[in-house]
Amino acid sequence: MDGGLIFSLAIGQLADTLGYGPLFACLAVFDIIGALVLVVMMKRLTLPVTA
Amino acid sequence: MTVRRIAHLRWWIVALICLGTIINYLARNSLGVLAPQLKADFAFTTQQYSYVVGAFQLAYTVMQPVCGYIIDSVGLRLGFALFAVVWSVSNMLHAFAGGWQSLAAFRGLLGLSEAAAIPSGIKAIAEWFPARERSVAVGWFNAGTSLGALLAPPVVIGISYYYNWQAAFVFTGALGLVWAGLWYAFYRSPADHFAITGDELTLIEADRPPVVVAAKVSPAAILSTPRFWAIAIPRFLAEPAWQTFSFWIPLYLATERGMDLKSIALFAWLPFLAADMGGVFGGYLSPILMRRGLKLIPSRVAGVAIGAVLMIAPGCIGWATGPYLAIALFCVGGFAHQMISVMINTLSADVFTPAEVATANGFVGMAGWTGG
Numbered sequence: 316m317d318g319g320l321i322f323s324l325a326i327g328q329l330a331d332t333l334g335y336g337p338l339f340a341c342l343a344v345f346d347i348i349g350a351l352v353l354v355v356m357m358k359r360l361t362l363p364v365t366a
Numbered sequence: 367m368t369v370r371r372i373a374h375l376r377w378w379i380v381a382l383i384c385l386g387t388i389i390n391y392l393a394r395n396s397l398g399v400l401a402p403q404l405k406a407d408f409a410f411t412t413q414q415y416s417y418v419v420g421a422f423q424l425a426y427t428v429m430q431p432v433c434g435y436i437i438d439s440v441g442l443r444l445g446f447a448l449f450a451v452v453w454s455v456s457n458m459l460h461a462f463a464g465g466w467q468s469l470a471a472f473r474g475l476l477g478l479s480e481a482a483a484i485p486s487g488i489k490a491i492a493e494w495f496p497a498r499e500r501s502v503a504v505g506w507f508n509a510g511t512s513l514g515a516l517l518a519p520p521v522v523i524g525i526s527y528y529y530n531w532q533a534a535f536v537f538t539g540a541l542g543l544v545w546a547g548l549w550y551a552f553y554r555s556p557a558d559h560f561a562i563t564g565d566e567l568t569l570i571e572a573d574r575p576p577v578v579v580a581a582k583v584s585p586a587a588i589l590s591t592p593r594f595w596a597i598a599i600p601r602f603l604a605e606p607a608w609q610t611f612s613f614w615i616p617l618y619l620a621t622e623r624g625m626d627l628k629s630i631a632l633f634a635w636l637p638f639l640a641a642d643m644g645g646v647f648g649g650y651l652s653p654i655l656m657r658r659g660l661k662l663i664p665s666r667v668a669g670v671a672i673g674a675v676l677m678i679a680p681g682c683i684g685w686a687t688g689p690y691l692a693i694a695l696f697c698v699g700g701f702a703h704q705m706i707s708v709m710i711n712t713l714s715a716d717v718f719t720p721a722e723v724a725t726a727n728g729f730v731g732m733a734g735w736t737g738g
Contacts (some may be wrong), residue, residue: 320427320736322606326614335618336684342607342699343674343681346706349600350674353667356596360663362497363719 372561376494376570380503382552383487384510386450389545390483391514392521393457393538394422394476399522400531407531410466421470425477427735431585433478434485434728438583438721442490447550449482454542461532484711484731485724492715492723493555496573497662498653501669501712505649508708509642516635574720583722588729593717598733600670601710605738607677607703611637615696623689633693637700644701645708648673652709662716669709676702 326338372378397404397418405415437445456475463469491503518538525534556562556570588594616634619625625633648669655665680699686692711727718726 320423320738322738323609323613326610330614334684335614335622338610339683340681342610343677345603345606346674346677346702349603349706350667350671352599352603353596353670356592357663357667359592359596360667360713360717361593362662362717 369560371563373563373566375559375562375566376499376503376556379490379494379553380506382549383490383507384513386446386545386549387483387487387507387510388514388517389538389541390450390453390480391511392518393453393514393542394480395515395518396457396522396535396538397422397460397473399519400526400534403526403531404469408463408465408469414466418466418470418473421474422477423735425474426481427732429478429481430485430731430735431725431728433482434489434724434726435583435585437482437486437489437724442486442493442555442724443550443553446482446486446490446553447546449479449486450542450546450549452479453482454539454546457539457542458536460535460539481728481731485728488711488715488727489720489724490553492718492720494570496569497716498573498656500715501652501666501708502646502649504712504715505646505708508645508649508704508711512638512642512704516638583725585725585729588718588722588726594726594729597710597713597717598730600706601730601734602737604703604706604710605734607680607699608707609738611641611696611700611703619689619692623692625689629689633690636693637696639700640697641700641704644673645704647701648705648708649712651705652712663713666709666713666716670706673702673706673709676705 329338401415404410405412410418433449437449439445440448453476456472456479459472459475460469463472487507488504491500491507495503522534522538525537554560556567615637616630619630619634620627651669651672652665655668656662660668676698679702680695683692683695686695710730714727714730715723
């Protein structure tokens, strides 16, 4: 999807000073944290059948 | 009068949703394609153009759960058709814009109505698909988003070249009106559909949650469940990657990799094709894992985890030695991101009932757009 707010603003501010490399690395780190959150919280993901 | 029954009707339903998604994304991407021309015609600054873009993004972010709630309340058939009419008219109104202010107003109107598309599509899939096939359906539905974006430049530039930019907005909007008619004519919930076979209805209903859920959808109740946050947090963290790919790849290739405009045009669409493939692949991966013994939820989580590991490849782009390796890594990134995205959207249809899923998915989408 196109759009979005926080990171789009951040990249606009940081791309010139930090360079793109660290920003792209951040994206991978975010996704890995997201996956870890999902794994840790997996037991909370109950199906409506058992609700 | 007897109505012809159609076997595997649910796959026709997902084709109809996918078509609606293509038209939705074609409409929203028309502006970006015409931006250079509009900027010259109206003599607005880049900052004023950013307000026009921002009007859409703000309206879209805020309205996703609201649209979802309206869809859950009035039902998909009428609700999705009405939102499609509003987004189509909003898009056609762009043709009458007289400056950046009126353009921003129409843009906001487009954002608040187009926000209905993803929650509606997910709800339709929740109504029509047994859990096992749901991710496959979401994968194909999701492919409509990039297809619409890929179609926008040739369609919009073609029309504005032969007629004018106003005609391009009218055309991409009018397609939505035709689609709204198709949707209203052919969409029903499985139990009410005139063309469903008995076999298919049995298959779908066998997979429904047996619990009767309160008819009133409560946004507060959705937000207070841990399962909502288990989905919304990864979505919030995943969306920045897509925003970055969507808006910064051409600029990055030009400034850091020294590519010229022609080579960028030749290659910059590849990550989006890879993204579509990633979404569809992720959709099929989940049932494959289930056949190997994984349960439903772990099969979705595994897809997200594999996607996250693949994201390490584009994370290393700073060390890529040449522009073509960089593009290849972007392709891996697009593939991985849409895999994650499809799994997360499918999860919202897994853990929320069909009656409340549009609202829940709207909130998940809102989290994503805030993060991105």
